[in-house]
Amino acid sequence: MIIKMEDVMKRFGRNLALDSFNLEMSKGEVIGLLGPNGAGKTTCIRAIIGLIPVDNGEITVFDELQDGKNRAIKRRIGYVTQELTIYEEMSAMDNLAFFGSLYGLSKEQIARKIPEVAKVIGLEGRLHEQSKQFSGGMKRRLNIGCALMHDPELIIMDEPTVGIDPQSRNFILEFVKELASNGTSILYTSHYIEEVEAVASRICIMDQGHTIASGTLPELIARIKGDSHILIDVRISSEEKLKELRAIPEIKEAALLDNQYHIVVPGGIIVFDKIIAVLSSQSIVNVNSKQPNLEDVFLTLTGKQLRDEA
Ligand SMILES: Nc1ncnc2c1ncn2[C@@H]1O[C@H](COP(=O)(O)OP(=O)(O)O)[C@@H](O)[C@H]1O
Ligand SMILES: [Mg+2]
Secondary structure: OOEEEEEEEEEEOOEEEEEEEEEEEOOOOEEEEEOOOOOOHHHHHHHHHOOOOOOEEEEEEOOEEOOOOOHHHHHOEEEEOOOOOOOOOOEHHHHHHHHHHHOOOOHHHHHHHHHHHHHHOOOOOOOOOEHHHOOHHHHHHHHHHHOOOOOOOEEEEEOOOOOOOHHHHHHHHHHHHHHHHOOOEEEEEEOOHHHHHHHOOEEEEEEOOEEEEEEOHHHHHHHOOOEEEEEEEEOOOOHHHHHHHHOOOOOOEEEEEOOEEEEEEEOOOOOHHHHHHHHHHHOEEEEEEEOOOHHHHHHHHHOOOOOOOO
């Protein structure tokens, strides 16, 4: 077992960032930790690494108790932070060397490792440039490279693709798959469903500090398979009408995004009459149904859309 978190609770003042949170990761797994902003993903990571104490529950990493004092655990983890931690005044090479030395590598080890890491992050030939000059995607890749210098057994990546171009994003996703195929355990957090679908062997969906579901993608989708998903586009939308839809007993969940109502109804139940009665004054322009996906799992379990609110 690489990570085991049992009933972990973490409070910031009155804010419960982790609330009876559970997570298990075996060797070689790629776990996608999916949740909206504020769900508690970063807090979960910081607790695993031992950067913050938790208020309750137990965390073991590599079968050792994480009490925040165990430096041996930290040395086996590569942490790719959500905020860039590279030094922009320094060259890419000096950044890699610096992080290598932080993890206790010798000069010789660092010299041997830099070209190898530069290759995997696609920055060969750019090593002597000041990282300030790099594009957002290159900075992200360098940020990842810094966490790879010490050959960690577990890599934790906290929203590594936020704010970058699609090409760098694809590069990172491919790179995660490549690392995973070599047997590295990876915890990948994101609020982008497509990314988690693309890289994770198992998905843990979290919201408000809880695990609300976990499993493989087919397992998660099977949980809601019986439901029908109806999408209704209108010219005028309102939160009032959304409330009225939610009040219809046959409707399992309803959400509103822009001018589209997304309604979940258990399979076999027909409630079009009632839906149309509520929305008839909203100028319906289109009605569609669709196959459930991971986004619908989240909606069904939380009543919320999981989209980039930024
Ligand atoms: N250092 C902190 N002080 C106070 N509140 C915090 C701190 N870190 C996180 N929180 C709160 O805990 C909750 C979870 O935050 P976070 O773990 O950053 O979520 P995520 O990474 O999923 O966006 C949020 O409500 C956030 O405001
Ligand atoms: Mg975060």
